Amino acid sequence: MSSIRNDHEVARDLATEAGQQLLRLRARHGFEEPEVLRTLGDRTSHELLFSALGRLRPSDAVLSEEGADDRARLDTERVWIIDPLDGTREYSESGRTDWAVHVALWERGELTAGAVALPAQGSVLSTVDPPWLPEERPAEQRLRITSSRTRPPEFVQRMATQLGAEVVPMGSAGAKICAVLLGIADLYVHAGGQYEWDSAAPVAVARAAGLHASRTDGSELTYNREDPSLPDILVCRPELSSTLLASIRDVADRDSTGPHTAG
Incomplete structure (x- = not known):
């Protein structure tokens, strides 16, 4: 891979390459030992991405879910934030396609490039060419909320009830945000625990495509x-x-004063 490629292309190409390697590993190893497959997938993808970024962008720092946190990144103007395998549970389950590879660049306070590979879906969404969003969604269409398939926050179901929405369970955070980008869902909301690598790349692509992305309090x-x-x-x-x-906000207020407080 040529070092003269711009950051958007680097993010896209590395996410694509790591995703293809994960597909080959999945096919070769099979699903009889899911924990072993998850461990191999995490390590193999991390090593590929970390090594490639070291060659292509040797002056940049890297923050990876699978690597040691080098605190020097806090004094660096450019940091690649990567999740080598987002949705490890789904990766180790036969037939599941809702897992992803995330590669994003943070530069001087902002996400400036990103890519999410969905290898089992044959898709890569990136800031090279962000997805086109339809100008309007049908007003009569029921809202679709994508949420965790294994750890859905209780407030999401209460929010869905309030809005008359359908909850669409999914694995990887990247797959969920890409579902919004692709029109499969209308929103992704989560509370209860994530890290920067879970959202940096999909948020970079989502913002480039014109989506709203914020904390659940709007910050x-x-x-x-x-x-x-x-x-x-x-x-x-x-x-x-x-x-x-x-x-x-309404659901949170009800939770703090009503019968759901203990949940």
């Missing part, structure tokens, strides 16, 4: 912080953001 998503935890997120079409943030 800014910020990256390359000393503590990489980033526990909640809302990604949706921009015209829905005010309504959805109000719904989240």
Whole structure:
């Protein structure tokens, strides 16, 4: 891979390459030992991405879910934030396609490039050529909320009930945000625990495509912080953001005063 490629292309090409390697590993190893497959997938993809970024962008720092956190990144202007295998559970289950590879670049306070590979779906979404969003969604169409298939936050179901929405369970955070980008869902909302690598790349692509992306209280998503935890997120079409943030606040207020407090 040529070092003269721009950052958007580097993110796209590395996510694509890592995804193809993960597909080959999955096919070769099979699904009889899911824990072994998950471990191999995490390590193999991390090593590929970390090594390639070291060659292509040797002056940049890297924050990876699978690597040691080099605190020098806090004094660096450019940091690649990567999740070598987002959705490890789904990766190790035969037939599942909702897992991803995330590669993003944070530069001087902003996400400036990103790519999400969905290898089992044969798709890569990136800031090279962000997906085109339809100008409008049908007003009569029922809202579709994508949420965790294994750890769905309780407030999501209450929010869905309030909005008359359908909950679409899915694995990887990258796959969920890409579902919004591709029109499979209208919003992704999560609270209860994530890290910067879970959302950096899909948020970079979502913003480039014109989607709203914020914390669930409406505040800014910020990256390359000393503590990489980033526990909640809302990604949706921009015209829905005010309504959805109000719904989240209402559900949170009810939770704090009503019978669901203990849950």
